[in-house]
Amino acid sequence: METLFEVVTRVAMSGWVALALGLFLPRMRPVLHLYAGRILPALIAAAYVAMIGLFLTDIPPLDHDPSSIAGVRQLLAPDAGISAAWFHFLAFDLVFGAWMTGDGIARGIPRVGLIAVMAVTWFAGPTGFLAYLAL
Numbered sequence: 001m002e003t004l005f006e007v008v009t010r011v012a013m014s015g016w017v018a019l020a021l022g023l024f025l026p027r028m029r030p031v032l033h034l035y036a037g038r039i040l041p042a043l044i045a046a047a048y049v050a051m052i053g054l055f056l057t058d059i060p061p062l063d064h065d066p067s068s069i070a071g072v073r074q075l076l077a078p079d080a081g082i083s084a085a086w087f088h089f090l091a092f093d094l095v096f097g098a099w100m101t102g103d104g105i106a107r108g109i110p111r112v113g114l115i116a117v118m119a120v121t122w123f124a125g126p127t128g129f130l131a132y133l134a135l
Contacts, residue, residue, distance in 0.1 A: 001079045005086065008047050012090040015040040016122050019094075019101050023111045037098025041091040048087040055080035093125045100132045109135050 015036035022032035055078065064071035075081050095117055104114045113135050121128025 001083060004047070005079075005083050006089075008044060008083075008087055008090065010042060011096060012044060015094045016097060016118060019097050019117060023101065023105070023114055029105075033098055033102060036094055037102070039067060041098075044087050044091040044094070047082055048091060051080050051084040051087060055084055084104045089125060093121055093128075096125065096129055097121050100129070104132070104135070 017038040018032040022036075023031040025032070062071055062074055064074055066072065066075060076085055100117060100121065101114055104117075117128050117132040117135065119128075120131050
């Protein structure tokens with residue numbers, strides 16, 4: 001489980017590198033954007049679905065309402081639950097990152113600003129999205 005978690009995380013990082021490179025390599029931008037904004041999120045989503053499949057067969061009966069903090073804590077307690085949640089974040093953050101870079105280029109937002117919001121999105125997704133909107 002740990003190896004899969006690390007591999008998927010590193011693969012997601014390659015998407016952020018691709019998005020950043022696309023800002024400076026206009027001819028390669030369509031391919032890099034496709035890789036980071038569609039292909040990688042789809043692969044990570046597939047890993048998420050697989051993790052959910054494994055997780056659902058291994059989940060003990062819940063002691064708490066799954067919409068409560070205690071219920072969510074219990075759902076995420078197994079490694080498969082944590083991994084699935086992390087894969088969810090990685091996939092959606094890349095989709096947002098791809099949208100922000102494409103939209104930012106179209107709007108003429110300086111590359112330095114886009115790099116900054118991409119970094120914030122990688123580490124704190126919704127905060128990066130809000131920072132992009134502020135640009």
